[in-house]
Amino acid sequence: MINPKAYLTEKLFQDDIEKVPTRNGYGEGLVQAGEENTQVVVLCADLTESTRSEAFQKKFPERFIEVGVAEQNMASLAAGMALAGKIPFISSYATFSPGRNNEQIRTTIAINNVNVKIAGAHAGVSVGPDGATHQALEDIALMRVMPRMNVIYPCDALEAKKATLAAARMKGPVYLRFARAGTPQFTTEKTPFQIGKAEVFHEGKDVTIVACGPLVYEALLAAQQLEGEGISVEVINNHTIKPLDQNTILESVQKTKALVTVEEHQIAGGMGSAVVEMLAQRFPVPVEMVGIKDRFGESGEPSELWDAFELSCPHIMQAVQKVIKRKIA
Amino acid sequence: MKKEYSTKDLEKKANEIRQDIIRMLVKAGSGHSAGPLGMADVFTALYFNVLKHDSKRPDWEERDRLILSNGHICPVRYAAMAHAGYFPIQELDTFRKFGSRLQGHPERERLPGLETTSGPLGSGLSQASGIAYVGKHIDKTTWRVYCVMSDGEQEAGQTWEAAMFAGKNRLDNLCAIIDRNNIQIDGFTEDVMPLESLKAKYEAFNWHVLEVDGHNIEGIVDACNQAKAIHQKPTVFICHTIPGKGVSFMENDFKWHGAPPGVSNMPGEPAKEDQVGIALKELRTLQGKIISEHE
Ligand SMILES: Cc1ncc(C[n+]2csc(CCOP(=O)(O)OP(=O)(O)O)c2C)c(N)n1
Ligand SMILES: [Mg+2]
Numbered sequence: 001m002i003n004p005k006a007y008l009t010e011k012l013f014q015d016d017i018e019k020v021p022t023r024n025g026y027g028e029g030l031v032q033a034g035e036e037n038t039q040v041v042v043l044c045a046d047l048t049e050s051t052r053s054e055a056f057q058k059k060f061p062e063r064f065i066e067v068g069v070a071e072q073n074m075a076s077l078a079a080g081m082a083l084a085g086k087i088p089f090i091s092s093y094a095t096f097s098p099g100r101n102n103e104q105i106r107t108t109i110a111i112n113n114v115n116v117k118i119a120g121a122h123a124g125v126s127v128g129p130d131g132a133t134h135q136a137l138e139d140i141a142l143m144r145v146m147p148r149m150n151v152i153y154p155c156d157a158l159e160a161k162k163a164t165l166a167a168a169r170m171k172g173p174v175y176l177r178f179a180r181a182g183t184p185q186f187t188t189e190k191t192p193f194q195i196g197k198a199e200v201f202h203e204g205k206d207v208t209i210v211a212c213g214p215l216v217y218e219a220l221l222a223a224q225q226l227e228g229e230g231i232s233v234e235v236i237n238n239h240t241i242k243p244l245d246q247n248t249i250l251e252s253v254q255k256t257k258a259l260v261t262v263e264e265h266q267i268a269g270g271m272g273s274a275v276v277e278m279l280a281q282r283f284p285v286p287v288e289m290v291g292i293k294d295r296f297g298e299s300g301e302p303s304e305l306w307d308a309f310e311l312s313c314p315h316i317m318q319a320v321q322k323v324i325k326r327k328i329a
Numbered sequence: 330m331k332k333e334y335s336t337k338d339l340e341k342k343a344n345e346i347r348q349d350i351i352r353m354l355v356k357a358g359s360g361h362s363a364g365p366l367g368m369a370d371v372f373t374a375l376y377f378n379v380l381k382h383d384s385k386r387p388d389w390e391e392r393d394r395l396i397l398s399n400g401h402i403c404p405v406r407y408a409a410m411a412h413a414g415y416f417p418i419q420e421l422d423t424f425r426k427f428g429s430r431l432q433g434h435p436e437r438e439r440l441p442g443l444e445t446t447s448g449p450l451g452s453g454l455s456q457a458s459g460i461a462y463v464g465k466h467i468d469k470t471t472w473r474v475y476c477v478m479s480d481g482e483q484e485a486g487q488t489w490e491a492a493m494f495a496g497k498n499r500l501d502n503l504c505a506i507i508d509r510n511n512i513q514i515d516g517f518t519e520d521v522m523p524l525e526s527l528k529a530k531y532e533a534f535n536w537h538v539l540e541v542d543g544h545n546i547e548g549i550v551d552a553c554n555q556a557k558a559i560h561q562k563p564t565v566f567i568c569h570t571i572p573g574k575g576v577s578f579m580e581n582d583f584k585w586h587g588a589p590p591g592v593s594n595m596p597g598e599p600a601k602e603d604q605v606g607i608a609l610k611e612l613r614t615l616q617g618k619i620i621s622e623h624e
Contacts, residue, residue: 046513069513299432
């Protein structure tokens with residue numbers, strides 16, 4: 001059953017649910033963050049329109065800095081601006097930032113412990129036709145193993161906006177992960193969002209699904225269909241991969257005693273790994289992991305790739321059925 | 330044996346390649362227009378005159394190596410390779426589609442003849458320099474290395490790390506070709522991040538620099554021959570091109586960097602339904618200079 005306290009849209013399972021890319025929420029969040037705090041500055045490396053930094057550039061041209069195709073420079077320029085008191089957001093594609101500029105982020109942002117926010121757009125295979133080089137599938141792993149880094153992966157555009165604002169309001173380095181393709185807008189203004197607090201979107205007792213990003217919606221579809229088959233599934237939107245909300249996840253898994261993790265990222269080192277590392281120490285249960293299985297992406301249409309890489313609703317349903325069998329055995 | 334092409338043949342070939350670029354972009358529904366159209370003459374000169382290569386033996390040890398650093402202009406490389414016999418021209422229709430060998434950005438593991446994988450900008454010159462170093466200093470080979478780059482990626486620090494290495498190591502078997510089309514995504518390069526004087530910069534890094542007209546095929550071939558005669562220095566062409574060359578509404582307009590024709594209505598551009606027809610007609614008629622019997 002949908003958790004009424006999640007305040008998800010009434011259109012949740014309707015075909016005409018609006019589809020919006022999460023990067024749009026980043027763009028809107030930046031503008032509001034800029035209005036709230038004059039210290040917010042935005043840097044971009046020749047991707048102003050597609051990272052949706054454009055709205056901020058138009059509104060606050062004096063606080064927008066174009067650095068050219070130079071992501072490594074951008075990370076450390078931002079570190080410098082943070083040392084000078086600003087709250088810089090750096091915008092690019094996730095493969096380049098935090099991919100290419102990883103060491104600059106490590107030393108000049110994280111070890112330095114400065115207030116820089118890293119926005120990685122075009123994460124996941126759903127980038128589509130651009131192919132493997134542009135589909136970030138390792139960025140969560142890169143960022144979540146970095147001390148001091150906070151890692152947030154919103155499930156839809158509205159949550160992306162809330163996450164951007166929350167990142168601006170908190171002190172310290174944050175990685176925000178966004179997608180290119182339009183995905184269902186299913187949370188509402190009233191849906192709770194707090195960094196470090198996972199939310200139960202669908203209540204159940206047989207299996208827990210912990211998901212993040214736009215695939216949370218696919219997990220909800222799976223939960224709804226499985227309910228029809230008599231399987232009661234709890235779905236947790238784990239938007240903050242670090243710091244991990246251990247209590248919410250633990251509480252659910254202690255009840256269901258089986259776990260499926262779902263993410264558009266390598267299984268190795270991703271959100272699911274973070275959850276499983278924690279549970280292995282505190283409450284081991286059978287686990288199935290939905291994610292990218294140690295391969296690179298490729299060209300194709302987003303939904304076609306979700307299917308080909310076995311990430312969408314039917315594959316989540318299969319994982320649930322599999323984990324239930326293991327639970328009984 | 331290698332076929333000799335006249336300049337006229339090559340110009341015709343470049344035009345066919347441009348038309349194929351438009352067709353592949355339309356089929357794909359996404360991809361980059363400006364860079365590929367701008368570089369069609371260079372790729373024609375390379376594949377049909379300059380390069381020592383054999384389309385039937387893509388891993389022939391003696392071949393010249395062509396590294397494409399700015400991978401997003403791959404439509405021009407794919408089209409040139411198809412015309413040169415690496416694969417059937419029909420396969421161009423699969424560009425950017427699921428399962429295709431012609432990925433949105435080139436992947437060497439998928440298509441023989443590509444030499445390397447690119448898309449993320451700024452790493453081509455390093456790879457080309459690594460290959461050239463082996464050729465010149467370790468294995469003492471006769472083949473040459475060509476590296477096509479964009480002007481936008483001159484902003485990437487790695488480009489200059491490689492330039493310094495190639496200069497230090499006197500890689501005279503390396504010829505870099507910069508697509509100096511003055512555009513990138515966010516605008517004109519000189520607004521986004523000024524690059525001039527590119528010539529003085531490369532000279533300061535111990536390179537031989539030639540300014541080349543990127544739409545004069547004979548001139549491109551001549552420059553490649555000249556570069557062969559330069560000793561103890563790598564050569565770079567600052568290759569002046571018109572982005573979107575051959576399609577008037579795309580020329581010199583950075584909006585067409587990453588947009589295909591026929592997909593969206595843009596202010597000041599022909600309606601999307603008309604874009605493809607206009608583009609192909611302009612290419613067929615050399616922007617109205619010739620009138621074919623079929624018009
Ligand atoms: C490292 C990296 N950063 C950003 C991008 C995104 N990007 C793709 S093309 C491009 C524009 C660069 O300008 P140029 O290559 O001169 O473009 P063109 O002349 O072909 O339009 C950018 C920023 C990228 N591919 N790689
Ligand atoms: Mg350019």
